[in-house]
Amino acid sequence: MKSSVIIFPGSNCDRDMDVALKKFGFKNKMVWHNDNVIPKSDLVVLPGGFSYGDYLRCGSIAAKSNIINSVIEFANKGGLVIGICNGFQILIETGLVTGALLRNKYLKFICKNIFVKANKTHNKYFNKIKKDILELHIAHNDGNYFCSQDDLKSMQDNDQIAVRYCDSNGEISENSNPNGSIQNIAGVFNEKKNILGMMPHPERVIDNCLSSNDGSYFFENLLSNMK
């Protein structure tokens, strides 16, 4: 399986993602934002970081970069696209996924492990993961997910809420909401569920020598669905 990770000026999780994808068997290529064409890929990843220094709004400048048109074209043809953290913010700014990411509720940059529950129905990202509660990592200043009530309802009806923050027992509540996101939303799909945007970083927790190994389930599951 072939993957491409797009590098923007200010991306800083691009190489972590490269390491993770290769570890689980992807043939990964790094693609510069100024290129116009994505190499032949089965998966495109927009990595975390601070593209363009978060100027204007996080992800807004990267969403207008040269490579984005071919990312949109790839996504519209049903190609798998993941945006992690700043990559999620970029997906939001391109309009490929619904909503907005506001400043964290308590105005703090949050960098810690959190627990999430993933939506396993009708998607290739989480469907066969056996574990119900995943321990992943977040590191962001603007991860407070927001959308209109109408959009929220239509996403709920269509099973587009991908990941929600919970506690270690799987309880989804205000106490397990790190950043003020509505409905504890940590990630969403587009309507067809080929695009996933989420704040937590699976690529940071892919080995037992790290603080968690739960990111491994994400990559293993994704790859198993692509073979």
Added chain:
Amino acid sequence: MKIKVIVTPKNGVLDPQGKAIQQTLNSMNFIDVSEVRQGKYFEIETDLKDEKDAKKNVEDMCKKLLANLVIEDYKIL
């Protein structure tokens, strides 16, 4: 010609920075302050000569880049 634009968070959208500013003002004894909304201000220098054309162009910029219409409103001054 210079066109000025203000972008503000929409009503109902949480504005944690505005809230923090309000609380600080209250703690500085500006007790009358009940709400602060923080926005952005742009000055756009354009080569267009016609004000109507220039404002129409800036409106397009607001929709495409300067504001995120999911969470923000814009006003061309």
